[in-house]
Amino acid sequence: MxxxxxxxxxxxxxxxxxxxxxxxxxxxxxxxxxxxxxxxxxxxxxxxxxxxxxxxxxxxxxxxxxxxxxxxxxxxxxxxxxxxxxxxxxxxxxxxxxxxxxxxxxxxxxxxxxxxxxxxxxxxxxxxxxxxxxxxxxxxxxxxxxxxxxxxxxxxxxxxxxxxxHPALGRYTTRATQPERGPLLLLPGSRIGEVRRHLGLMRQAAESLRSHPRISGFVIPTLPSLMDRLKRETATWSVPVEIVTGPARRTAFETAYAAFAVSGTITLELALSGVPMVAAYVADPHQAKRAKKLPHPIVMSLPNLILGQPAVPELQFADPDAPRSIEPLVQLLDDSSAVAAQLAAFREMRTLMQKGAPEAPxxxxxxxxxxxxxxxxxxxx
The missing domain is CATH 3.40.50.2000 (Glycogen Phosphorylase B;)
Known part of the structure; x- marks a missing residue:
C-alpha cells in the first residue's frame, strides 16, 4: 500500500x-x-x-x-x-x-x-x-x-x-426562472472588517427600498459565526430583516429577486445561481489612498472580471466617508431588461468557467x- x-x-x-x-x-x-x-x-x-x-x-x-x-x-x-x-x-x-x-x-x-x-x-x-x-x-x-x-x-x-x-461551479446551479417578486439579499461580507464598513450601506438600501414593488422583504445570508452580531446590528433598523444560515441560505438564493453584495466570491456564487445583483465595495483609508494613485478604476466583482465586461453594476467608494448612492440598485430593480441582460451574461460566464481559456483549459x-x-x-x- x-x-x-x-x-x-x-x-x-x-x-x-x-x-x-x-x-x-x-x-x-x-x-x-x-x-x-x-x-x-x-x-x-x-x-x-x-x-x-x-x-x-x-x-x-x-x-x-x-x-x-x-x-x-x-x-x-x-x-x-x-x-x-x-x-x-x-x-x-x-x-x-x-x-x-x-x-x-x-x-x-x-x-x-x-x-x-x-x-x-x-x-x-x-x-x-x-x-x-x-x-x-x-x-x-x-x-x-x-x-x-x-x-x-x-x-x-x-x-x-x-x-x-472554482468549487462554486458544482455547488450552485442556475435557477430555472427569475421570480417576478421576491426578497432582496443583503450581503455585507464574511469578515468583521467588511461587515463593519458595509452594513450601513445595506441598511440604507433596505430602508430606501422597503416599498419597492419587486421586493417582498430583506434577507442577510451569512456564516454561523456572524449570526449573533448581525442580529444585534440589525435590531435597530426601521425595516425588518431576516438573518439566515445553513440550508436557509440556499432557499434565500432560490427565492430572491436580486442581491446587493460586497464585491468578492459571493458575486461569483450569485452569478452561478442566476441572481441579478449590484456589487459594492467600501475601502478602508489605506485602500482609498492606493485607489487614488491608480491610473484606472478597479474592476472588483468576479463576474465582470471573468467576462471582461461590466455586466454587474459596481458601487466603489474609495473614500469611506463619501456620500453613498444606491441608484444603480434602484435602476436594476426598475428595469426587467437589465435583469435579463445580466442573466444572459451569467450563463456565458458559467460556460467560460467550465472550459477555461484556449491557452489555459x-x-x-x-x-x-x-x-x-x-x-x-x-x-x-
Whole structure:
C-alpha cells in the first residue's frame, strides 16, 4: 500500500475554507491523506484538525491588519514552524495572500526544496503587478480560479499557473426562472472588517427600498459565526430583516429577486445561481489612498472580471466617508431588461468557467497538487 500524501493546507477565510475542503475531497479519491493545517468548518468537516482558529487570519484591508498585527506575526511564525516540523510532501496555502507569502518566505529560507502551492492567484492584474515576479522563487505553482489569470501570470513573469475553476461551479446551479417578486439579499461580507464598513450601506438600501414593488422583504445570508452580531446590528433598523444560515441560505438564493453584495466570491456564487445583483465595495483609508494613485478604476466583482465586461453594476467608494448612492440598485430593480441582460451574461460566464481559456483549459486542482508533490518525491528529497 502506498504511503499517504502528507499535506499541510491552510486557509484564512470562509471562501478559502470551501476551496480547501473541495481540494481535500478530490485528493482523497486518489490517495490516502495525512492532514495538518489551518481551516474552518468546511475543512474540519473533511478531517482537518486546525492548529488554531481560522478566524485569527480573517482580515480585510490594512486597518484590520494593523489591529491584529502582533497576533498575525505570531501565527506566521507558528505556521512556518509547524510546516518545518512536518516536512510535508506538499504545502497548499489557500488565498490569504499577505499571510501566505510571509509563511512561504519563512519556510523557503530553511527548506528550499519543499513543494509549495498558492491556491487562488493574487490580484496582480489590479494591484501591484510586480508582485507576480516576486512569487516565482517562493511558490512552485499557482492554482487560479479565474480563466484569464494563467496568461496574466505568464506575461508578468510569475510562477507557473494553472486554471482549476472554482468549487462554486458544482455547488450552485442556475435557477430555472427569475421570480417576478421576491426578497432582496443583503450581503455585507464574511469578515468583521467588511461587515463593519458595509452594513450601513445595506441598511440604507433596505430602508430606501422597503416599498419597492419587486421586493417582498430583506434577507442577510451569512456564516454561523456572524449570526449573533448581525442580529444585534440589525435590531435597530426601521425595516425588518431576516438573518439566515445553513440550508436557509440556499432557499434565500432560490427565492430572491436580486442581491446587493460586497464585491468578492459571493458575486461569483450569485452569478452561478442566476441572481441579478449590484456589487459594492467600501475601502478602508489605506485602500482609498492606493485607489487614488491608480491610473484606472478597479474592476472588483468576479463576474465582470471573468467576462471582461461590466455586466454587474459596481458601487466603489474609495473614500469611506463619501456620500453613498444606491441608484444603480434602484435602476436594476426598475428595469426587467437589465435583469435579463445580466442573466444572459451569467450563463456565458458559467460556460467560460467550465472550459477555461484556449491557452489555459480547466484542469483538476488535485492533479496539480499531486504533480507538484511527485516532482519532489521523484528526486528523493
Amino acid at each position: 502506498a504511503e499517504p500524501l502528507r499535506l499541510f493546507i491552510l486557509s484564512g477565510e470562509a471562501s478559502g475554507d470551501i476551496i480547501g475542503a473541495d481540494l481535500i475531497r478530490r485528493l482523497r479519491t486518489r490517495t490516502e491523506l495525512e492532514l495538518v493545517g489551518v481551516g474552518g468548518q468546511e475543512m474540519q468537516g473533511e478531517g482537518l484538525r486546525s492548529l488554531y482558529p481560522m478566524e485569527n487570519l480573517s482580515v480585510m484591508g490594512w486597518s484590520d491588519v494593523l489591529k491584529r498585527l502582533p497576533l498575525l506575526l505570531w501565527r506566521v511564525r507558528q505556521t512556518a514552524a509547524a510546516i518545518l516540523r512536518m516536512r510535508p510532501d506538499a504545502v497548499v496555502l489557500v488565498d490569504s495572500q499577505v499571510f501566505a507569502k510571509a509563511v512561504a518566505e519563512r519556510v523557503r529560507r530553511v527548506a528550499p526544496d519543499l513543494p509549495m502551492v498558492l491556491y487562488v492567484s493574487p490580484t496582480v492584474w489590479a494591484w501591484k503587478p510586480e508582485r507576480a515576479a516576486e512569487l516565482r522563487p517562493i511558490f512552485n505553482e499557482v492554482l487560479a480560479i479565474l480563466p484569464f489569470e494563467p496568461r496574466v501570470m505568464a506575461d508578468l513573469g510569475g510562477p507557473p499557473t494553472s486554471f482549476v475553476g 480547466l484542469v483538476d486542482p488535485a492533479e496539480r497538487v499531486l504533480a507538484v508533490a511527485d516532482q519532489r518525491l521523484a528526486i528523493g528529497s
